[in-house]
Amino acid sequence: MTGHHVTVWGIESGPGHPVGRVVEVDGEDIGVAVSLIGLLVLLEEHDVYGVAGITWHDGGPEEWP
Numbered sequence: 001m002t003g004h005h006v007t008v009w010g011i012e013s014g015p016g017h018p019v020g021r022v023v024e025v026d027g028e029d030i031g032v033a034v035s036l037i038g039l040l041v042l043l044e045e046h047d048v049y050g051v052a053g054i055t056w057h058d059g060g061p062e063e064w065p
Contacts, residue, residue: 003052008039010058011065019065035064 007024020032023042030046033039043051054061 003050004048005052006043006048006054008033008054008056008061011063021064033064036061 004025007027009022009024011021012018018032020034020038023030023033023039025043025046025048030048031042033042043049056063
């Protein structure tokens with residue numbers, strides 16, 4: 001599939017929150033990434049190759065835990 005919209009949320013940690021950045025594809029939570037490479041792997045694991053755009057919240061692609 002192509003044309004997915006990816007949202008990467010800000011860094012979260014603490015009780016009940018994973019350490020990393022929550023990733024959504026087309027509004028669905030697909031997991032947590034801890035690096036840019038981790039984001040790419042996570043997307044690949046969910047067969048997301050064509051990305052129409054990435055929305056970054058609370059920091060861009062250079063902000064990781």
